[in-house]
Amino acid sequence: MFLPPKRSLAALAVPLVSLTAALAVPLVSLTAAPAAATPVPSNAAVHAAPRVATLVDVRASHQPGLDRVVFEFRGPLPPRRDAGYVSRLIADGSGHTVPVAGDAILGLRFGGATGHDDHGRPTYGPARETLALPGVIQVVNAGDFEAELTFGIGLSRKAPYRVYTLTHPSRVVVDIKTPYRTVPVRTYFLDSRAYAAGRRPYTAAVSRPVTPPSTARGALQRLFAGPTQAEYAKGLRFVASGATGVRSVVVRDGVAHVRLTGSLGSGGSAFTVADEITPTLKRLPGIRWVKIYDAHGRTERPKGRSDSVPESLEP
The missing domain is CATH 2.60.40.3500 (Immunoglobulin-like)
Structure with a gap:
């Protein structure tokens, strides 16, 4: 049986995340x-x-x-x-x-x-x-x-x-x-062409299928996988800011608490991984605020209903 038109593999611009355990088993x-x-x-x-x-x-x-x-x-x-x-x-x-x-x-x-x-x-x-x-x-x-x-x-x-x-x-x-139901979510990547031209918004949304009820975790998993080959050709990029993955996502009282792994740093840029995570999660039902924590569990405003990022992601 033949498939639709061929697709080739494309390299990503930033590190991707492995969300698996630590031991290998034989094939x-x-x-x-x-x-x-x-x-x-x-x-x-x-x-x-x-x-x-x-x-x-x-x-x-x-x-x-x-x-x-x-x-x-x-x-x-x-x-x-x-x-x-x-x-x-x-x-x-x-x-x-x-x-x-x-x-x-x-x-x-x-x-x-x-x-x-x-x-x-x-x-x-x-x-x-x-x-x-x-x-x-x-x-x-x-x-x-x-x-x-x-x-x-x-x-x-x-x-x-x-x-x-x-x-x-x-x-x-x-x-x-694929014997399971999926729902579409919007994942936001940096639009490198808009950013270079100083034209807001600096992000562009793409659709991804995720399996409920863990839609927040699934959305971030797809975000950290980066853009597809076709999306990359249009200028979309995933800015990791040193993050290597997502350790946990907890949604409570309208606030999504996201703990990242890796050594976070803005590198002096005004655009960071927080600018991709926050709009991606706020599009999901029940999430109004997003608090992002570094690998040590630090964020600037850990309490209250507000957005927050760790100090290391400040420009």
Whole structure:
């Protein structure tokens, strides 16, 4: 089954947030051992290397009842395909944690595959893309090392999935069920073109699907994932101001209390992450004021019904 027009991955301008736990679990193998290499004539000293699958596109779309992510390859299918939920995405080679937005991460590993050409240039586009789908929030590459590709799919929640292959062209398809209701929320990003021209408002709103009843948390999760590729092309940016994520969101008596992680700082700018969080949350029912706290729980006006930011976010 073919999908709507292809979409390529796009890099984000700022760090994104990983909202998962701290330990990794192994992936589950979906295939048998790789096929043996075809030998060259008997007078040769060595056997020819097996043909490597080359990734040429990654795209995603929503279908009835599921989100679908497709990895398309030039040449054969990857002979080894592993998939499974992981608590964090690990970069091949370095072993560092790769940030992925979402409450769950579906890890994928393709053995006998590459995502670059002989000159080291990517063959499928940038390594990260944010998506405005019910389940899939991000698709992130975590490695292209020694004929092995690693990806993480950041999801709004853990859900059943199915992995299968198609040919002509070679594709690995991941269907992730979305058996839950979503509601649209407005998420506000910096409009870099308006800001550069000094033209207010400096923010632009985009729509994101979130699952109730945790709409405030879901809205901020989508905010920290950043703009989609199309939104980025229009000049939208996520200004993090040193924030790496959201530790908690508590709504009480019309006040949303938001505690951030990371080392917050305005850098002398009049526009900070607070200018994105505040309008995003005030669009939700029952929220009239927003108090933002740093990682140490500090804000300028912790009491009363009023907006507040930590001192570190002041210009």
